[in-house]
Amino acid sequence: MRDRIVAGLTSIVGATDVLVDSDLRRTYETDWTGRFSGTCTAVVRTSSTREVAEVVRFCNSESVDIIAQGGNTGLVGGGVPRSSSDRPSIVLSLCRMNSIRDLDTAAAQVTAEAGTTLSEWRDHARASGLDTPVDFAARDSATIGGAIATNAGGSRVLRYGTMRQQVLGIEAVLGNGEVVGSLSGLPKETVGLNWPSVLAGSEGTAAIVTSARLRLVPRYDQTITALVSVANIGAAVELLGQLRKSVSSLDAVEVIEPAAMDLVAEHLDVEQPVRASQVGTYMLIDCAGHNDPSSELADAMAAANGVIDAAIATEGPPRERLLAFRDRITEAIATRAQRIGLPPLKLDVAVPLNALGQLLEIAQQAADDDGALLVPFGHLAEGNIHLNYLGATNLDQVTETVLTKVAEMGGTISAEHGIGIAKSRWLHLIRSPGDLAAQRAVRRVLDPNGILNPGVLTPDA
Ligand SMILES: Cc1cc2nc3c(=O)[nH]c(=O)nc-3n(C[C@H](O)[C@H](O)[C@H](O)COP(=O)(O)OP(=O)(O)OC[C@H]3O[C@@H](n4cnc5c(N)ncnc54)[C@H](O)[C@@H]3O)c2cc1C
Structure with a gap:
């Protein structure tokens, strides 16, 4: 059986791109956090949509x-x-499919294959005086296909929305091997089901994304970043309101709880750039415009209560140093987890802004009950907090407690990372039985033999 599968796949993509050796497969078989892993028959690296379609048809015939x-x-x-x-x-690794083509400045669009990284997309846009609307710390590895499949967010959602909003056209291979979609990128078209909408957030369960027509945005040369300490999460939300009212160039408003700030400062071996006493929380505010945003930002900060201290930088290494306090947190958490010898538990949730304080209290109680260290940070503007538990032992209990409360608060159990394997058991907290049945039915139509990412997203009935 195994030999027949390998021979069939080799006849489609060639022997070099069918990895069967366990040493070669290893990095593809374990996730970034080290929490999830399994064994596959082979890693298959396709180079075209035609190859993807052939691989899908072959896997259907062999129930792979x-x-x-x-x-x-x-x-x-x-x-x-x-x-x-x-x-x-x-x-099925899409990483070899990373060409970018047909950048149209007037339409502000570009076509990228699924394996293009967010950095490659951004560099290509910037070479033409444009920029990309989605950005986050994993930019050098995370791909367009993965970002669409998870409906990724990141720091610029406040201004431009999530990945779903950036996809003007898509090409994908359904679970039955049919190629669907269009890359024409017409902003106005009403002809039935819209594939970008159907597939954004589908987490590799309905189709394999092979290319996308993507939106580009203006490149701003006037930037300013502020790392601000505030008295408590309520003060952070109040400042967010001031920023929204008066700073037209607002690009990102992030929240970094003191435990995250301490961890990243230790990881980078640097002093915290803002005064730390009596701090309730920290905010990372990023502005970008054609005009200098400094005075708008200063006015908004002066109008808010509870601001304790701020470090501000406009460009170059000083700004990079401030941005590192946001971009390097996940890495700092992974490093500490490795030292402890236990993978971190990561709960990516969002709640209405007025429930953030309550969420943080409940999350802390769950950590205390388990004897774990809680490291929260996230995207304040969307009420999206990443609750990272280090050294947690009863992962299911912590997950159950926190996600149940999040659902009761009218929040979501996945703001931007997806449901995956980690949270499929808790999807019922925010989706009705009828909703789940409909999602399973759609999945069966697009992937009749259920070969695309079984176990992910919708739990078995
Ligand atoms: C340091 C760090 C920071 C992060 N910050 C953020 C953040 O701010 N915001 C955010 O949203 N996420 C963040 N993430 C999570 C992650 O980077 C995103 O989920 C990203 O979109 C995953 O892209 P990927 O190419 O690595 O996908 P993978 O990890 O390879 O896959 C993710 C999912 O997408 C599916 N998939 C992948 N490619 C395709 C395809 N071509 N067609 C169909 N399905 C596919 C997979 O089956 C899987 O279910 C972060 C991760 C790290 C490590």
């Missing part, structure tokens, strides 16, 4: 499961093989 993978930076276990499965599986 397919786990699509981009940069393998996903944080919910959806991009690596399942640890317990009685069917053979392959990891």
Whole structure:
């Protein structure tokens, strides 16, 4: 059976791109956090949509499961093989498909293959005086396909929305091997189901994304970043309101709780740039415009209560140093987790802004009950907090407690990372039985044999 599968895949993509050796497969079989891993028959690296379609058709005929993978930076276990499965599986890596073409300045659009990284997309846009609307710390590895499949967010959602809003056209291979979609990128078209909407957030369960027509945005040369300490989370929300009212160039408003600030300062071996006593929380505010945003930002900060201290930088290394306090947190958490010898538990949730204080209290109580260290940070503007538990031992109990409360608060159990394997058991907290049944039915139509990422997203009935 195994030999027949390998021979069939080799006849489609060639022997060099069918990795069967366990040493070669290893990095594809374990996720970024080290929490999720499994074994696959082979890693298959396709180079074209035609090859993807042929691989999907072959896997249908042999009942082989397919786990699509981009940069393998996903944080919910959806991009690596399942640890317990009685069917053979392959990891289908899109990383060789990374060409970018047809940048149209007037339309502010570009076409990128699924394996293009966010950095490659950004560099290509910037070379033409434009920029990309989605950005986050995993930019050098995370891919367009992965970002669409997880409906990724990041820091610029406040201004431009999530990945779903950036996809003007898509090309994808359905679970039955059919190629669907269009890359024409027409902003206005009403002809039935819209594939970008259907597939954004589908986490590799309905189709394999092979290319996308993507929106670009203006490149601003006047930037300013402020790292601000405030008295408490309520003061942070009040300042957010002031910023929204008066700073037209607002690009990102992030929240960094003191535990995250301490951890990243230790990881980078640097002093915290703002005064630390009596701090309730920290905010990272990023502005970018054609005009200098400094005075708008200063006025908004002066009008808010509870601001304790601020460090401000406009460009170059001083600004990079401030941005590192946001961009390097996930890495700092992973480093500490490695030292402890336990993978971190990551709960990516969002609640209405007025419930953030309550969420943080509940999350802290869950950490105390488990004896874990809680490291929260996130995207304040969307009420999106990443609750990272270090040294947690009863992961299911902590997850159950926190996600149940989040649902009761009218929040979501996944703001931007997806449901994956990690949270599929809790999807019922925010989706009705009828909703889940409809989602399963759609999935069955697009992937009749259920070979695309089984176990991910919608739990089994
Ligand atoms: C340091 C760090 C910071 C991060 N910050 C953020 C953040 O701010 N915001 C955010 O949203 N996420 C963040 N993430 C999470 C992660 O980077 C995103 O989920 C990203 O979109 C995953 O892209 P990927 O190419 O690595 O996908 P993978 O990890 O390879 O896969 C993720 C999921 O997408 C599916 N998939 C991948 N490619 C395809 C394809 N071509 N077609 C169909 N399905 C596919 C996989 O099957 C899997 O279910 C961060 C991760 C790290 C490590």
